[in-house]
Amino acid sequence: MPSVQPAPEFRRKLHQALERTHRQHAAQRALGTRRVYTAAPPRRWPWALLLIALCAVAVLMASGRRRRA
Helix, strand or coil, X not given: CCCCCCCHHHHHHHHHHHHHHHHHHHHHHHHCCCXXXXXXXXXXXXXXXXXXXXHHXXXXXXXXXXXXX
């Protein structure tokens, strides 16, 4: 498959658009009108699902013992 290069005009316009967007976002962050994303805190729901699964296993084991007795 032959290598294809974009036209110089396309590359120039793309570069300008990316720079303009970057400057707009930087200005919005500086003014406080754009949210600054930070790392999300760890979610606790996987632990809750694990706890629920363990409780379900314990209930199933207890009901199995009752049936045998």
